[in-house]
Every structure is written in structure tokens, then in C-alpha cells.
Amino acid sequence: MTNRDRRHWHAADDLVARYAEGVLPEPDAWSLEKHVEGCAGCAARVSAAVRGTAAGAALAQVRAAVLASAPATATAPATATAPATAVSEEPYAGQPPLSRFARLLWAAGPAVRGAWLPAVLGVAVAALGLAYGAGFPGARALLLAVAPVVPVAGVALSYGPHADPLHEVVAATPGGGLRLALTRTVAVLAVSLPLLTLTGLLLPASGAPAAAAWLLPGLALALASLALASFVGCRAAAALTGGGWLCAVLAPAAVAPTGAATTRLAEQLSRCLDGAAAQGGWAAAAVLSAVLLTARRPAYHRPLRP
Template structure:
């Protein structure tokens, strides 16, 4: 039966609104509502007329009231500061909110700790392989940041944000860019400050980091953002750490790690492969962009 051959009756809409409609019929009705404006309007009226309508109205009023209070607070802080351009403070606050929990929370501090810790190992503790260790961890850092920026487990208002017009893939990409803007400069600068000692260049991880981040986003469309990040980070760390730790050749583990990183990061072939991987993952994201409107 096609969607165009039937319409929801008032009785069907009422049963859907009060939750007495069987799950299979409710699913069929929901699919029909995606294509029928008149039935969607009928069901919307039925929901508003029922007990759920009062609850939804209260939630809506609470959200609007909180938004107005926050806007008033931002305007008041901007006007009291006396700083030129302070009127743009609400925009900055909204931008930070859109950036996601990872950038607003402890993740940015963790990235700074990783960067400073690598520099401390290189100069304070005299560890010659500090740069290889940093390069091994750096591509996984933005992947974890994206995983901590999107989803109901990370964002207390995820449902509201995801249901907004800027939700779905657009919101996910916004938060991904914010994570990259924090992690890329800090980790690359830390790599530049560390002695090379045979390791790849400090910027050699940038394309792999971008490719792995896009790969985790592409996997998220199938298994969710947490699982996608776990698979991506786990695969990368196994690829670079396992050969270095299990190699029977002579030499310290950090020296073997530098050799392994040179094999996967150095040279036009390696970098070209990472660039091609990034393009393929971006194409996969674009092809499945509708999936991210209901990303688990």
C-alpha cells in the first residue's frame, strides 16, 4: 500500500497521540507523515489536544524562558564590561555552545596537557623519542574529541540540538571543525619544539589525523559515534604501536616506533594515500548525510 492511497482518520490520530496504537501501525503512520502534510497536521492537533500536549507546552515554555534569561545575562555582562565590542559576547557564547562539550569542557585542557607533557618529556626528562610518541598519539586526539562532542552521552541537550534546523551532519561537522582548530595547532607546535631524531616531521600527522577523523565520522553513520571513534583509534594505535613493541629487531621501543611512523607517515606515497583516504571518507559522509539526522 502506497502512502498516497490512504490518510489518517481522527480516531487513528487520537490513538497515536495517547499511545494506544500498536507499534507496527504507529511506525506505518510515522512513515506516512513524512509525505503527507494534511495527516501530519491532523496528528499534531491530536497530540496537542491530549495529555502530551500540555507537557510539550510546558517544556517549550521552559526552554524559551531559559533562552531569554541567558540572552539577557549575556547582554547585561556585555553592557557592564565597558569593553569595545562586548556586544558581540552573545555571539561568542553561542559559538562556544555550538562548538560542543569537548571544546567547552576538559578535553581542551587534556590536549594542552598532552602537548606540554611531550615537551616536558623531550627537554625536562631528556627522552629522545618524545616526538615519535607524540606523533603516534596525535592522530587519535581529534577523533576522541569529536566522539566527546556529539551524542546524548556527551551533550545534555543533544536531543534539542539534533532536532534544530542546524542539527544532524551540519552540527557534527561544526563540532568537528572546532575540535580540529584546537588540537591541530597545539599538537603541531609541540612537535615543532621537540627534537626530530629520525622521526617524521612535526606536521606529518595532519593528513592522517584528518583522514582518521573523517573515517570515524563515516563509521558513525553505521555504528554510532563512540563505536566509530573506538574502532578508528584502536586500529591506528595497533598499526603503529604493535609493530614497534613486537619487532624482534634491536633497539629501544621508541626508536622502533620512529621507524614505524616513518613508514606510514613519511614520503609522497604515504601522504598521498592519507589524502585519498580523507577524500573517500568525505565522499562517504556526503553520500549518507541523511543518516546523521538520527545518529545514535
């Protein structure tokens, strides 16, 4: 089906012909569509093949009508797609392929912009302010209680109908679905894990676990949120995982006698985070969540619940 070299591949003529005729199996069609996003040569060949079909004439009429009705100042090229998922060459003409970094930055999208990033910085600054400004001895314990929920919130805010105006369209593309959700999850973790861990290292220990003890729980809760999102949606999944964690660690401190809340919180965090048994349990939870997420991957091929 394809001619390959060590670094790249190009669509064979029979593959292009079957794609233009609309008889190419859906997985192969998706693979070709993803390929032509970065290969101008194959995009031109596919477009030429489509123009030679009956659908090509209809596409040309639709495109001409759209361009005629568009404002004179419009500069972005138009792309039309037929029921056979045809691809136009114009968006790639005269343009070099997008770099991997540019694609990754676009895919990260809401995970690195909007209110979430300032919120993460706010958590770090607030913890430092409590420790060194207000002299609060339990600042690290409080940070460790909140830190695992931060990636969960980032995942919930960065994927789903509320994050993408065209979520239904994006989820149906080869680069959408679980792949896009994982890309944005990695962006969330890449920002929150080092920032909050470094903040924890700057805080006095005061009996709390190590600053990096929350990393496995944060990863496990993020993966669990993604897995549960395939059943109940991103926001509900985040509420279940993040809310469950906060209830587990904060409940003992909430019922502690006056003045003992900080100590009780540090003790509860030590039970949840310290030691090989606790960390091994979180590692197992992360693996199980990843397995469930893999099994539920087809659910990401359609729009999730809000």
C-alpha cells in the same frame, strides 16, 4: 517564497500563512525555523500568524499554565511549539540577533570544554616533559603516534547522546545533525592541530617524521570516524579508527628488542607518514571519508547510537 536582498531575506506572507496552517513542506519549514532564530521581525509575524489559528489558542492556554506553575524567580521566557512547529516571538522581543560568533561558540559546546581540552594540553606538556625533563629521545615519535588519535577522541566526546542531554531534540532541529557534528569537529581540529604541531616543532627530531606530517592522517581519521559513526555510533567509530591507527604504528615497537623500540617506532611512522605516496594516500582517504559522510548525511537526522 521569499524576498531577498544581498545580505538577508525575509519570509513572504504566503510562506508564513502555510507554515501557520501546518501545510508547509518539511524542508521549507525547517528553513523558516532556522531563519526566525535570528530575525525578530519574521519571528513576530510567524507568531502572530500561529496565534490566529486553532492551534494558537491551545498554545496560549499551555503557555499560561506553564507560566502559572513556574517559580516566581524564573526570568527566562517560555517558548511553545505546536505540531505545526509554531514559533513564539517572546524569546526575540527586545533582543538583538545573536552574533555569528556567539552561535558558533554555543554550537562548539563540549568540543571546547570539559575534560577534552585539558587532555590535549596534557599530551603537549607530557611530550615536552619527556624530551626536556626526562631526556627521552623518542618524544616526537611518540607524539606523532598519539596526535592523530586526539581529534578522533575529541569528535567522539563532543557529539552524541553522551555529550548533549537533549541530543534527540537537537539532532532533529535544522541546526543539529551533521551540521552540528561538523561544527564541533572543526572546533576540535582548530584546537588540537596547531597546539600539537607547535609542540612537535619544539621537540628534537631524532629520526622521526616532520612535526606537521600527522595533519592529513588526523583529518582523515576524524572524517572516517564521523562517517563510521552513522553506522555504529560515535564511540565505537572512534575506537575503530583510533585503535586501528595505534595498533598499526605501535605494534612493531611493542615487539622490538629491548632498547630498539624508539627506533622501530620512528621507522614505522616514517613508512606511514613520510613521502608523497603516504601523504597522497591519506589525502585520498580523507576525500573518500568525506564522500561517504556526505552519502550518510541522512543518518544524522536521527539520534545516533551512544
